[in-house]
Amino acid sequence: MDPVIVAGAGPVGLALALALARREVPVVVLDEGTGVDERRPARTAVLRPDTAALVNRLGCAEALGRDRWTGWRTMRRRQLVRQVPFGAPPGQPETGGPATAAPPPPVHLVQHDLTRALRATLAHMAGSGLVTVAPGSRVDTLEQDAAGVSVHTRGPAGTWWRGSYLVGCDGPRSTVRKLLGVRFPGRTAVERHAVAALHTELPWPGEGVLHRSPAWRGADGEVTARPLTGGVWRLDWLLPPGRDLVTPDALLARVEDTLTGWCGDPAPPYQLLDTGVYTVHHRLARRWRVGRAFLAGDAAHLLGALGTQGLDEGLRDIANLSWKLAVAWHRGATDADTLLDSYQTERRGAVGARLRAADQALPQVRASGGWPAVRRTVLPGAVRNHDTLLTDGHLGQGPLGAPPVYARSPLAPAAPPTGCVTVATEPGAQAADVPVTAPDGATVGLRERLGGQLLVVLVAPGTGVWDRRHWMRAGLMPRLSAAVAALPMDAELLVAEEYPGAAAHTVLLIRPDGHLAAALSGVRPAELYACADAVRGGGTSRGAQHTAAEAAREPSPGSEATARR
DSSP states (O other): OOOEEEEEHHOOOOOOHHHHHTTTOOOEEEEOOOOOOOOOOOOEEEEEHHHHHHHHTTEEEEESSSSOOOEEEETTEEEEEEEEOOOOOOOOOOOSSSOOOOOOOOOEEHHHHHHHHHHHHHHHHHGSSSSEEEEEEEHHHHHETTTTEEEEEETTTTOOEEEEEEEEOOOOOOOOHHTTTOOOOOOEEEEEEEEEEEEEESSSSTTEEEEEESSSSSSSSSSEEEEEEEGEHHHHHHOSSOOOOOOHHHHHHHHHHHHHHHHHHHHOOOOOEEEEEEEEEEESSEEEEETTTEGGGTTTTEEOOOGHHHHHHHHHHHHHHHHHHHHHHHHHHHTOHHHHHHHHIIIHHHHHHHHHHHHHHHHHHHHHTOOOHHHHHTOSSSSSSSSHHHHHHHHHHHHHHHHOOOOOTTTTTOOOOTTTOOSSSSSTTTTTOOOOHHHHHOOOGGGGTSSSSSEEEEEEETTTGGGHHHHSSSTTTTHHHHHHSSSSSEEEEEEOOOOOOTTTTEEEEEEETBBEEEEEEOOHHHHHHHHHHHTTTTTTTHHHHHHHHHHHHHHTTTSGGGGGO
C-alpha cells in the first residue's frame, strides 16, 4: 500500500509522521522549507499533560526539559486573588496521596526546540525505510481517486507523489485546504499581544503569573509571565484593539515598567532575547476530511485567545488521527469510513466547542465595563472568583482548556453494553494516568502505554504485592487474557491497583489516544468484543449503524436521486 503523505513539517506534521512510522506506516513528509528552523525564544507553546505525554511517547522527552512550573498565581492590581500549586510531573509520585494531589504542571517550551527534537527523532528512523522527508517541496496540485491520492510539488525537487492518504499540516495558509475547496471562516485579530523573551529574575521563580490591571504607571489590560528553562521568561502584554504599531522603544518601556512594578525601583538586570507581536485569529475549517485527504493543526483551526493553545490542540489532532489512519492503512480502507469520519466528528466538535466558549467569553472579559460586567454576566455568585475564567484557560481547565470529551463519538457502542458501569471518567473522556502493571512486570503510568493499540485494564486491588507469575494465572486473568486475545483489534492487557470511582474487577477499555471507550463489571467477553468492534468503526458502533440506516433510506439505484457527481 502507498505511504501516507504529510504536507507540512512543523511540529504537528512531524509529530504525525513519527506517530505513523512508529505504527509501521510508511510516511512521506513534504517540507516547504530547507529543514533548518529559525530559533525564536519568544515563540513558545504550553503543553497540557496529555499532549506532553504524546511528545514523550514519540521519543522527544529531551524537548520537554526538566524544569516544571511549581504553581500559578493570578493578581489584580496589587492583590493576589488566586494561587494554584502544581503537583509532581507525570511519572513522579505525589506526596499528598490521591485525595490531596495537586494538578500536574504544564510544560512550557520554545517551539523550535520541539521541532528540532522531532526532526532528530525522524532522522534516526531514516534507516527503517518508513520515513522520507522531501525538503523544498510545496504542494501545487492534488488529485484523488478510489485507491489513493496524487500530489504534485513545485521547487527544485518538484515531482508527483503517490499516497494512500494525504494530511494537510501546512499551517494557516494551507495550500492543501485551498486545493480541497474547504472554507476557513472565523474572526481576524481577536486579540493582539506584545511578546518578549528575556533572561532575568522575578519574585516568583518557577511560577506562571497572570496580572490584570497592574497598578504601575502606564499599565493597562493585563500581562502574563511564564517561566522557561534556564532563568528565561516569556512576557505577554495584551494590546488595545486596533493596529497601532508597537515600536521597539515602546516595547522596551513596557519591559522596564513591568519589571519595576513587580520588583521595585530600580528594575532588576535583564537580557532581552527576542520580541514580537502576536495576533490571535479564531477560525475553523468547514470540513476536516475530504475523501482520502485530511486537515490537522493550524490548517484546520486557529485559536489562542484567553489562554487557549493552538499547538496543544494540533497535537490532540495527531493523537486522534494517527491511530485511525494506521488501522485503516493496515487493514485496507474498504470498511474504514466510519473510523476515519470520526476524526472530523470528534476533533472538529471539540475545537469548535473551545472556540465557542472563547468567543462567548471575550465580549465580557474585554468589555469596557471590565470585570464587574464579567461577574454579572459570566461568573455569577459570591463563591466564584472573578479570575476563574482566565485562570482556567491558562491552566488547561474548564471549557477553555480541559481535555476534550468525545461524548457523542461515532466509535461508541450504539447502545450501552450489558454490564457497563460508571467510573470517575465518563465514556469519551481522557482516562486517568494511574500506575499500571505492564506485561513485562514493570509498573508505569497508563499514558506511557498509549498510542499503539487498545488497552484493557483490570482493576485488581492487592495484585501489586503478588509475584506476577501467580496473579497472571489466578482469578479472572486467564479468562480475561483469552477475551483480549480474541478482540478484533490488537490490545494489551494491563492491571491497576485502583482507578478513580472503579470497584474491584472493573474492566476498562481504553482507545489508543487515551479516551475511555467502556467500563464493564467483571469479565464479559461478548460485551468487550462489541465495544472493541465499535472503537474500530465496526458494525456495533453508533456511526456504522447510522450509516447503515442512512443507506437503507436511500432511493433505489434506478432513481434519478441516486445520481452522484
